[in-house]
Amino acid sequence: MAETFGQRLNERLKEQGGLCLGIDPSSTTLLEWDRPDSVEGLEYFARALVELAIDEVAVIKPQVAYFERFGSQGYAVLEQVLAEARDAGLITIADAKRGDIGSTNQGYAQAWLDERSPLRADAVTVNPYLGVGSLIDFFDLAQSTERGVFVLAATSNAEGREIQRAHSDSGERIEEMVLRTIRDYNHRDEGFGSVGAVVGATRDDVAFDWESMAGPFLVPGVGVQGASVEQVARMFERCAKGTVIVPISRAICQAGPSKSALRDSIRRFADEVRDSF
């Protein structure tokens, strides 16, 4: 039987550790690297990071917004970056946070998870405001193409609390409902699931048994956003190895543009994450 995204991810995280290199070519970061805030700057930055990621980390996560701001030319760079990462055996998570109603989600799922799409990644992040159930086209296409989906659940930013901690009519908080629905989906099959949750590094207040998920967690917030690797390790200490992905971008990229300084920074964080989980 073919290996699922969840199984492949789980094995790679166990082998190489949970650091994920975030590729976030914002205006600010390009300028810090003395690169123009242009398609050329974008391409230089993104390809340099992919090259550095090879052999050092299992997973990279391009932030789609920073490519989209250059329109079709930015997307051509993203396609190239995804192809290079694929050829090098890196696992790619397109951080796109897409989400709409059913038929439209087929379009988004095609974009990020269809084998024929130039933008195909190993997984994509999605947004549940229109209902976790509305995301079924992502889950289904991911399953049939051996890819994955990460659903926004509980984020660290203060503005997100009002919605995420609201109570549904059954009395459950929204973030708990999202997590439970993902868990139920993963438990339909045996083994490590292919639907993950995005949970902010400071959200140890969420009432959920992380170890019951049978799927991966994508945990942003470490580095310049203020959380520590140790904090994340404590939060997920009861989870099995290979469960948690820790994306870091700014804190690593600040070492650039020197490639040796960047490599040192990646290794330092990779070691810290590997030793902590």
Next chain:
Amino acid sequence: MAETFGQRLNERLKEQGGLCLGIDPSSTTLLEWDRPDSVEGLEYFARALVELAIDEVAVIKPQVAYFERFGSQGYAVLEQVLAEARDAGLITIADAKRGDIGSTNQGYAQAWLDERSPLRADAVTVNPYLGVGSLIDFFDLAQSTERGVFVLAATSNAEGREIQRAHSDSGERIEEMVLRTIRDYNHRDEGFGSVGAVVGATRDDVAFDWESMAGPFLVPGVGVQGASVEQVARMFERCAKGTVIVPISRAICQAGPSKSALRDSIRRFADEVRDSF
């Protein structure tokens, strides 16, 4: 003083009526038009609709998902479609439903609302799951470039209810909180505001005084999704003219690919919407 998006939109809706032609080049629709499900099919479909929209409607709404599924080439078509619509004086709403945390939203806002972006539209739809407050970069850039933002509030699809009708700690339902926050934003300035709400055509159960919004409503769900123009007109009957945008796509495109049949269909719906509000 320069005219805002809200003022411009309001005037055009009063002059031309509230029908918005949705441009939804899904696989299904392209096949119904006997066009290949390819970039070429996409381009034919989207440009034919823009051409037909001119002089018939005030607003078009390309569904970004269906362009994104062809990657950078699909986006090149979208850029061309937006440019042609702009040149023809159509108001464009990029139905992208984007949303992330602060710094990333700057990237998305740049993509859709910055004067220099090839993807710039007159307005973009956004998703509030990470907090309405997290969308401030969209609101700010829209204000400074005289563009607009439509925030998902209360949708018609059944799966959305669990989240949108959840109660925040203050006892308010999430959809009401989103609507109230938009209203507060619009009331910071005088006149018709530039931040709108996406409200499904069947959501007359939402506890909100529509006429207090001082901004536009984008109301999908009419046509093949089951709601009638009359239903929407009744729901917003107390709102001033020029407030409600009714996007229709499938029900019109089903008349294609014959251009005369499409034109007749657009005119029929345009008249019905104009007469109802």
